[in-house]
Each structure stands twice: as structure tokens, then as C-alpha cells.
Amino acid sequence: MKRIVYISLALFTFFLRAQAQNHKNVYLFAYFKGNGEDGLHLAYSTDAYNWTTLKNDQSFLAPTVSKDKLMRDPCIIRGADGLFHMVWTVSWKDKGIGYASSKDLINWSEQQFLPVMAKEEGARNTWAPEITYDRQTKTYMIYWATTITGKFNETASKAESGYNHRLYYVTTKDFKTFSETKLLYDPGFNVIDATIVKNGKQFIMFLKDETPQPAQKNIKMAYADQLTGPYSKAGNPITGNYWAEGPTTLKTGNSWMVYFDKYRDHQYGAVQSADLKTWTDVSDKISLPKGLRHGTILTIKTKELNTLLKQ
Numbered sequence: 001m002k003r004i005v006y007i008s009l010a011l012f013t014f015f016l017r018a019q020a021q022n023h024k025n026v027y028l029f030a031y032f033k034g035n036g037e038d039g040l041h042l043a044y045s046t047d048a049y050n051w052t053t054l055k056n057d058q059s060f061l062a063p064t065v066s067k068d069k070l071m072r073d074p075c076i077i078r079g080a081d082g083l084f085h086m087v088w089t090v091s092w093k094d095k096g097i098g099y100a101s102s103k104d105l106i107n108w109s110e111q112q113f114l115p116v117m118a119k120e121e122g123a124r125n126t127w128a129p130e131i132t133y134d135r136q137t138k139t140y141m142i143y144w145a146t147t148i149t150g151k152f153n154e155t156a157s158k159a160e161s162g163y164n165h166r167l168y169y170v171t172t173k174d175f176k177t178f179s180e181t182k183l184l185y186d187p188g189f190n191v192i193d194a195t196i197v198k199n200g201k202q203f204i205m206f207l208k209d210e211t212p213q214p215a216q217k218n219i220k221m222a223y224a225d226q227l228t229g230p231y232s233k234a235g236n237p238i239t240g241n242y243w244a245e246g247p248t249t250l251k252t253g254n255s256w257m258v259y260f261d262k263y264r265d266h267q268y269g270a271v272q273s274a275d276l277k278t279w280t281d282v283s284d285k286i287s288l289p290k291g292l293r294h295g296t297i298l299t300i301k302t303k304e305l306n307t308l309l310k311q
Contacts, residue, residue, distance in 0.1 A: 026305045027250060028076075028105075029288070031295035036072035036089070039063050042105070043289050044305055048252050049282075053289045055311045060106065065098050065113040066090035073128040073246065075195075075296040076105075079140070080133060084298075085175060087114075087129040087142055095120070097129040097144060099175065104307060105300075116142070116170055116181050122149035124163070128246070130296065132196045132203075134227040141227050143169035143184050145192035155189055159212040165192045167207075169228065187222065187234045193245050195296065196227065203227050204276070206247040206258060207234065217243035219260055221276070238271055238279045246294025259286070261294040268292060 029043045029051055039059040043051040054060075063071035068091035076086045083101045086108075090098045096115040102108045117123035129144040145165040156164050167185040170178045185191065185205070193208040203224045209216035218237035224230060244260040251257070254274055262269045262283075269283040 024302075025252070026300050026302055027297055028300045028305075028308075029248075029292070029295060029297050030074045030076045030086070031289075031292045032072050032074060032088075033057075033291045033293060036063070036070040036293075039071040040074050040086075040088075041289075041292070041295075042308065043292070044300075044308070048250060048257055049286050051286075051288045051292075054308050057289055057291075060311070061100070061108050063088075063090065063098065063111070065111045066094050066096070068092070068094065071098065072293070073295060075128075075130040076298055077131045077133060077296075078298060078300075080135070080138065085131055085140070087131055089127055089129065089144075091125075093125055095123050095126055097126050097142070101175065105304065106307070106311060114142075114170075114178070116144070116178070117146050117168070119181065120146070120148050122151070123147070124149060127165070128193045130195050132198075132227060135198075137227075139171050139173055139227075140175070141169050141171050141196075142178075143167055143194060143196070145194070152186065155211075157190075157212055163210075164190050165210060167191060167194050171228070182228075184229060185222070185231050187231075189216070189234075191234075193247060193294075195247055195249060197249055197251075199276070201225065203231075205231055206238075206249060208245045208247065209234065209237070210245075215243070217245070219244050219247045219258065219271075238273075239269070240281055242269070244269060248294065248296045250297050250299070257282075259288075259297070 027045045040061040042054045045051045063069045072089040074088045088098045095117040099112045100108045124147045127145045147163045169184040172178045190210040192210045196205045205222045219239045220234040222231040243264045246261040249258045259270045268288045271279040272282045273279045
């Protein structure tokens with residue numbers, strides 16, 4: 001009986017590898033589960049709709065930095081140096097973020113704590129960091145959401161522990177030296193969970209309007225000609241009558257997909273558009289691993305997937 005099971009598992013793994021070989025694009029979803037205690041989880045897809053866990057949904061990297069040792073909201077990009085660079089939320093209340101790099105998404109460098117908000121005495125948190133690379137300036141921008149006590153009082157609220165976020169950033173060319181922290185985006189409301197992608201000559205920011213009263217809790221878009229801004233006024237929501245957060249996006253052909261966590265409904269959602277103006281809800285067409293919390297999507301090579309499938 002055991003031999004039959006082993007053969008079946010081998011055949012299943014062979015089928016997955018053969019299936020991946022037939023596709024030029026392989027998409028990788030980096031995410032966390034629970035509160036982020038066990039670290040980095042990965043899933044892949046060849047069609048952007050159906051996602052399969054890797055390593056039986058076990059963690060690829062356990063968090064080691066900050067007092068809380070969490071690894072929430074992982075963001076991984078492939079750098080111009082060929083390395084994979086990752087940042088993540090280390091704590092609900094810390095003044096910095098986590099950083100590590102890898103050649104293969106399996107073996108990671110020593111984890112570092114980047115104290116990006118340490119100079120702000122009133123900073124309460126550093127949430128959902130992401131990285132975007134600007135090929136023109138050969139610079140990486142790391143950005144995140146922070147509430148600083150006493151700032152932006154025009155949108156202050158006592159709801160939800162009084163959090164009142166804006167987006168901040170640092171830049172780096174080598175992940176060794178970093179610029180001073182600066183304000184990236186003040187849209188005139190409480191904002192978190194930004195992700196920025198290049199489209200032609202423009203940069204598009206997908207963001208969450210975190211306004212608690214009256215509740216918004218939706219995904220909107222803003223544009224800029226330069227990665228560091230200034231960004232335009234946020235547009236109308238692209239998500240529907242539900243609470244959404246943690247947007248991440250990919251483009252397949254001429255179609256844009258934006259995935260997000262329907263966190264009150266304990267499920268994932270997605271919207272699709274060909275022109276970035278008209279959006280169609282395709283939540284019923286996607287299939288993601290159970291318990292997946294938000295993270296980011298990147299494209300990897302078939303040979304890289306084959307290596308991950310062996311784990």
C-alpha cells in the first residue's frame with residue numbers, strides 16, 4: 001500500500017513539472033498564514049487563476065528579526081543583480097522592517113532589521129513594505145504605511161485604535177546604504193497596502209483606502225511619472241461591496257489582474273481589466289491555497305520552479 005502511495009506522489013510531481021514545462025510564464029505567490037509566525041509560504045500558477053502550494057504549504061523561511069519575529073506581508077522582487085530581494089512586516093508595532101536576499105528562493109541571506117522609522121519618535125508601526133525597481137535610475141524604492149502620532153490630524157479618528165496612516169519610503173541601489181525616510185503619498189485619507197508597478201512611462205499605485213468612518217476599506221489607484229512621485233489623487237474604488245486589502249497585481253497579455261484579501265469574508269478576490277479603467281470581478285474564477293494571507297506575486301523561470309518543486 002505504501003509503495004502505491006509513493007508511486008502516486010512521484011507521478012503527481014512528474015505531472016506538475018511536465019505541466020510547468022509547457023508554459024513560458026510561471027507566477028509565484030509569496031504569502032503568509034495565520035499571524036506570520038512560521039514565515040514565508042509560496043504557491044505557483046501557470047494561468048494566473050489556479051494556484052498550487054509548494055513544499056506542502058510548509059514555510060520556506062522562518063522569521064528571526066525583531067522582538068515579535070513575524071513575517072507578514074512578504075514582498076519579493078527579482079533585482080537587477082539577479083538576486084531575489086524580500087521585505088516584510090516584522091511586528092504590529094515596531095519601527096522597522098525585515099530584509100533578506102536569495103539566489104534561488106530556498107537559501108536566504110542572514111535576515112536584517114531595517115530601522116526605517118527609528119528617527120520618528122511618534123511612529124507607531126511599519127506595515128506592509130514593498131519594493132519597486134526603477135530601471136531608469138537603477139534605484140530600488142522600499143515603501144510602507146506608518147501612523148505617526150500627532151500628524152495628519154485632519155483625518156484623525158478614535159476608531160480602530162486611532163491609526164491614521166500615510167505612505168513613506170527610502171531608496172537604495174545596493175540594499176546596504178539607504179536614503180533618509182521621506183513621505184511618499186498623502187492622499188488626504190488613511191492609506192495602507194500600496195503596491196507600485198510600471199506601465200509604459202507611468203507608475204501605477206494600487207492602494208487601500210483605510211478610512212474607518214464612514215468605512216471605505218477598498219482598493220483605489222493613483223498615477224505618477226516618477227517612481228517617487230508626486231502621485232495623483234486616488235481614483236474611484238476598483239473593488240466591490242466588501243472590505244478588501246493587500247492588493248498585488250500581474251499582467252497576462254493585455255489583461256491586468258489585481259488580487260486582494262477579502263479579509264472579513266476569509267477568502268481571496270480578484271478583479272480584471274484590459275484598460276485599467278473598467279474592472280470585472282473574477283473572484284469566482286480563482287483558486288488559491290486555504291489560509292493564504294496577502295503577499296505579492298512575481299514571475300519566475302520554469303527551471304526555478306522545478307527546483308522549488310523538489311523541496
